[in-house]
Amino acid sequence: MSAQEQLVVIGNGMAPGRMLEHLTKQDKSRYKITIYNAEPRVNYNRLMLSPVLSGDKTYADIITHDDDWYEQNGITLHKNTPVNHIDSAGKTITAACGKTQSYDKLVIATGSSPIMIPLPGHTLPGVKVYRDLDDVEAMLECAKSGGKAIVIGGGLLGLEAADGLQQQGMSVTVVHLAEHLMEKQLDKPAAFLLEKAMAAKGIKILTSSNTKEINGENTVTGVTLEDGTHLPAELVVMAVGIRPSTALATDAGLSVNRGILVNDQMRTSEESIYALGECVEHRDVCYGLVAPLYDMAKVLASALTDQDSAYNGAVLSTKLKVSGVDLFSAGDFTGDHDAEELVMRDATAGVYRRLILRNNTIIGIVLYGDTSDSAWYLDLLKQQQDVNEFRATLLFGQAYQGEPGADPTAAVAALADSAEICGCNGICKSTIVESIQAGQHTLDAVRACTKASSSCGTCTGLVEQLLSLELGDNFKRQAVTPVCPCTDLGHADVRRLIKADNLITIDEVMQALEWRTSCGCAKCRPALNYYLICEWPIDYADDYQSRFINERVHANIQNDGTFSVVPRMWGGVTSAAELRAIADVVDKYDIPTVKVTGGQRIDMLGVKKDELPAVWHDLGKAGFVSGHAYAKGLRTVKTCVGKQWCRFGTQDSTALGIRLEKYLWGSWTPAKVKLAVSGCPRNCAEATCKDIGVICVDSGFEIHFAGAAGLDIKGTEVLGHVNNEDDVVLKVSALMQMYREQGFYLERIYKWARRIGLDEIRSQIMDNADSCNTYATRFTASQKVAQHDPWAQRSEQKVHAHEFSKPTIKLVEATA
Amino acid sequence: MNRSEQFWVRLCSIDEIPKRGAIRVELDQKQVAIFKTADDSIYVLDDACPHKGGPLSDGIVHDNCVTCPLHNWVISLEDGCATGADKGRTTRYKVLLKNGDVHVKPQLTVWLSQA
Numbered sequence: 010m011s012a013q014e015q016l017v018v019i020g021n022g023m024a025p026g027r028m029l030e031h032l033t034k035q036d037k038s039r040y041k042i043t044i045y046n047a048e049p050r051v052n053y054n055r056l057m058l059s060p061v062l063s064g065d066k067t068y069a070d071i072i073t074h075d076d077d078w079y080e081q082n083g084i085t086l087h088k089n090t091p092v093n094h095i096d097s098a099g100k101t102i103t104a105a106c107g108k109t110q111s112y113d114k115l116v117i118a119t120g121s122s123p124i125m126i127p128l129p130g131h132t133l134p135g136v137k138v139y140r141d142l143d144d145v146e147a148m149l150e151c152a153k154s155g156g157k158a159i160v161i162g163g164g165l166l167g168l169e170a171a172d173g174l175q176q177q178g179m180s181v182t183v184v185h186l187a188e189h190l191m192e193k194q195l196d197k198p199a200a201f202l203l204e205k206a207m208a209a210k211g212i213k214i215l216t217s218s219n220t221k222e223i224n225g226e227n228t229v230t231g232v233t234l235e236d237g238t239h240l241p242a243e244l245v246v247m248a249v250g251i252r253p254s255t256a257l258a259t260d261a262g263l264s265v266n267r268g269i270l271v272n273d274q275m276r277t278s279e280e281s282i283y284a285l286g287e288c289v290e291h292r293d294v295c296y297g298l299v300a301p302l303y304d305m306a307k308v309l310a311s312a313l314t315d316q317d318s319a320y321n322g323a324v325l326s327t328k329l330k331v332s333g334v335d336l337f338s339a340g341d342f343t344g345d346h347d348a349e350e351l352v353m354r355d356a357t358a359g360v361y362r363r364l365i366l367r368n369n370t371i372i373g374i375v376l377y378g379d380t381s382d383s384a385w386y387l388d389l390l391k392q393q394q395d396v397n398e399f400r401a402t403l404l405f406g407q408a409y410q411g412e413p414g415a416d417p418t419a420a421v422a423a424l425a426d427s428a429e430i431c432g433c434n435g436i437c438k439s440t441i442v443e444s445i446q447a448g449q450h451t452l453d454a455v456r457a458c459t460k461a462s463s464s465c466g467t468c469t470g471l472v473e474q475l476l477s478l479e480l481g482d483n484f485k486r487q488a489v490t491p492v493c494p495c496t497d498l499g500h501a502d503v504r505r506l507i508k509a510d511n512l513i514t515i516d517e518v519m520q521a522l523e524w525r526t527s528c529g530c531a532k533c534r535p536a537l538n539y540y541l542i543c544e545w546p547i548d549y550a551d552d553y554q555s556r557f558i559n560e561r562v563h564a565n566i567q568n569d570g571t572f573s574v575v576p577r578m579w580g581g582v583t584s585a586a587e588l589r590a591i592a593d594v595v596d597k598y599d600i601p602t603v604k605v606t607g608g609q610r611i612d613m614l615g616v617k618k619d620e621l622p623a624v625w626h627d628l629g630k631a632g633f634v635s636g637h638a639y640a641k642g643l644r645t646v647k648t649c650v651g652k653q654w655c656r657f658g659t660q661d662s663t664a665l666g667i668r669l670e671k672y673l674w675g676s677w678t679p680a681k682v683k684l685a686v687s688g689c690p691r692n693c694a695e696a697t698c699k700d701i702g703v704i705c706v707d708s709g710f711e712i713h714f715a716g717a718a719g720l721d722i723k724g725t726e727v728l729g730h731v732n733n734e735d736d737v738v739l740k741v742s743a744l745m746q747m748y749r750e751q752g753f754y755l756e757r758i759y760k761w762a763r764r765i766g767l768d769e770i771r772s773q774i775m776d777n778a779d780s781c782n783t784y785a786t787r788f789t790a791s792q793k794v795a796q797h798d799p800w801a802q803r804s805e806q807k808v809h810a811h812e813f814s815k816p817t818i819k820l821v822e823a824t825a
Numbered sequence: 826m827n828r829s830e831q832f833w834v835r836l837c838s839i840d841e842i843p844k845r846g847a848i849r850v851e852l853d854q855k856q857v858a859i860f861k862t863a864d865d866s867i868y869v870l871d872d873a874c875p876h877k878g879g880p881l882s883d884g885i886v887h888d889n890c891v892t893c894p895l896h897n898w899v900i901s902l903e904d905g906c907a908t909g910a911d912k913g914r915t916t917r918y919k920v921l922l923k924n925g926d927v928h929v930k931p932q933l934t935v936w937l938s939q940a
Binding site for chain 2: 457458459460526527528529530531534535553554555556557558559561562566568569570618811814815816817818819
């Protein structure tokens with residue numbers, strides 16, 4: 010094994026930190042790495058200094074590499090050890106402490122230093138710059154006693170410092186030389202909005218103001234401006250800009266202009282010396298933002314491991330980290346004579362957009378107030394895309410591109426490769442496109458290969474659009490979505506054929522309908538089981554092994570494999586005896602969490618599976634039955650107190666809710682069903698976002714349905730008005746049965762209603778008495794066999810005992 | 826080492842396991858799941874999904890696979906590997922069926938810690 014090469018790094022900011030991360034990942038053993046850091050600490054995220062100053066974060070929160078990291082990667086870190094001299098001929102460095110070390114490769118990452126204008130009084134205690142954690146700590150110390158602060162400089166750093174100090178309780182004035190704030194990134198109208206926002210926070214802004222001197226004898230007492238104004242202050246922060254730290258490089262004889270000159274491989278004028286970060290100048294540009302530094306870090310790590318890689322410069326983009334201020338800028342704002350501007354303002358809404366164009370491509374972006382389109386504009390800028398065609402609507406943002414009826418895939422086509430399509434599984438556009446290009450030409454194939462749209466499914470449309478974008482006419486959107494990959498038939502066909510062909514077991518269905526798998530899958534089996542139960546309530550024998558675990562053991566599985574238990578509390582009403590029984594169960598079984606649910610029930614979480622029957626037994630003694638909180642079935646009926654107590658109540662909503670719940674409980678449905686009954690239109694039971702809701706009014710009852718408050722949010726639709734409680738129960742049970750017979754498995758009422766049509770449902774339930782009665786009669790018949798308490802069956806009659814047994818085998822005994 | 830050849834541990838009777846289902850047994854402080862498929866094949870796996878440790882014995886058994894109850898990963902009972910786009914593997918035990926009982930050979934590390 011050859012000896013390790015010596016790699017010495019001067020400076021320990023974010024750029025070298027990131028570079029070492031890449032380097033140690035690529036080749037851990039090639040270099041013996043030593044870092045000399047002038048700061049007395051490990052690496053932290055300098056971008057997050059403003060949140061530390063404002064108190065939103067602590068130093069510990071922003072550490073990126075702790076001592077362990079250096080140790081694990083075999084890196085020697087000398088803290089508090091600035092380097093004084095580089096001998097490039099002898100390939101050694103000398104630290105301030107006198108230590109000399111030789112190197113094979115040297116990386117200079119000395120960063121930049123804040124500019125301190127040598128005004129009279131600039132050396133007084135209480136005059137600070139804003140650059141590193143020491144500065145932040147010094148400022149925080151000053152801020153403790155409150156008082157007044159002056160920030161000189163109204164650029165990015167100055168405004169963040171002002172905001173932080175204000176939040177620490179100081180009274181802050183910003184003194185800015187130019188006519189308006191952030192003149193490099195904003196034009197006057199935008200700066201005006203920013204100034205207003207800062208003023209609203211209580212920060213005073215003085216523009217066109219030049220500081221003449223800093224006052225004070227032993228410590229700072231204020232500043233005097235050119236026009237003679239005197240501003241008292243206990244703290245003065247100088248935030249007028251940064252300057253690359255190049256002294257060391259200049260001394261070593263390297264080529265230095267504004268920064269240390271580097272080529273595309275981050276190499277300086279000296280063969281074995283590299284530089285990166287804010288201290289370098291690359292193609293005439295010095296960078297002060299983190300994204301380009303990270304790119305440099307990647308390139309340098311590659312260069313140090315002899316890989317081809319080049320840094321090509323970067324488009325700068327900026328966000329201001331001042332709470333409540335949304336500001337984004339990118340690219341070139343100098344606006345020379347051949348550049349054009351597009352500007353949109355909405356002063357009332359506090360929105361400002363400015364795009365700078367040259368030759369029909371975006372070269373600069375400023376967004377204030379609404380930065381939601383920043384990624385899209387930045388992408389257009391980076392791609393140098395010709396925007397002439399949609400120039401007229403460019404300022405309105407991505408959502409406004411394309412006429413209605415134009416190519417529906419345009420929006421998804423416009424998304425960046427890195428845009429996230431499937432939020433559940435974190436799948437971005439490029440991953441999906443690559444899988445399509447690799448031969449996944451159907452929705453199911455893409456799902457299987459990438460997981461996109463396989464969880465909540467709300468991005469299915471986007472995935473289909475990507476398919477049609479990539480495949481054009483070759484992509485045939487499936488007219489019918491199959492139940493699962495085991496069959497080509499959709500839910501509607503399966504339901505129809507079960508009835509038409511008189512199929513009464515799962516095996517028969519799979520045989521008759523030519524299932525492609527021997528015994529289905531976790532998707533189709535629960536669906537078939539439900540369809541058969543619904544179709545043949547008397548004759549069908551429930552296929553227990555085709556139910557999801559929650560419906561098998563009548564409790565909700567939790568992320569650690571324990572279960573939650575929710576007893577039924579009819580209409581959300583309980584009593585001292587019930588609460589006492591629950592408390593006793595919680596104590597006896599040491600149940601870790603007790604929680605009130607949104608459906609007005611009490612949830613006991615963290616129950617071990619083998620203890621479920623005992624828990625149910627104890628609850629059963631107090632009269633509790635299963636709350637079916639786990640079922641694709643009737644869950645809860647939520648009520649308000651109604652006219653029994655409420656001065657606004659028009660009917661006895663509580664009693665009606667309980668009556669409905671006693672009538673409907675135990676029924677299996679395509680998806681869960683939640684009800685609510687409100688005693689007046691104030692709707693305290695929130696009935697208008699439920700699957701079925703009843704609003705009591707003076708003249709009777711308004712029945713609502715098809716609401717949603719989950720993945721989708723949707724107010725209910727009105728089914729109709731009835732005059733008495735008996736009719737409520739009749740209509741609701743008929744509606745339940747119609748949904749039970751027509752809904753696709755896992756399709757909530759609102760989706761079923763959208764598919765079937767609201768008018769069709771209203772006419773069957775409200776207008777056609779025969780039809781309504783037939784549905785209601787079938788529901789009642791089905792309920793006769795459905796309403797038995799599953800908890801009692803398991804705790805008292807020992808049904809499915811194997812689920813709750815807990816055999817334990819000790820190895821010692823086994824060997825004996 | 827020859828001893829370990831005879832070192833089969835009885836877990837349960839084949840009849841105790843529901844068809845297209847599973848039971849769970851604690852084997853020396855470790856949860857193992859014993860599956861029976863539609864064609865009466867028996868498989869024994871650690872009762873933990875490679876994804877988030879979900880109890881596979883609570884899953885739905887179909888063909889020679891089980892679907893984890895927590896996030897629907899489909900684990901092959903043949904080799905313990907996640908199928909489709911998911912990656913991961915659950916430990917699978919060699920099974921001996923004898924006199925109507927299911928036996929496995931526990932992992933050597935477990936055995937040594939007991940010795």
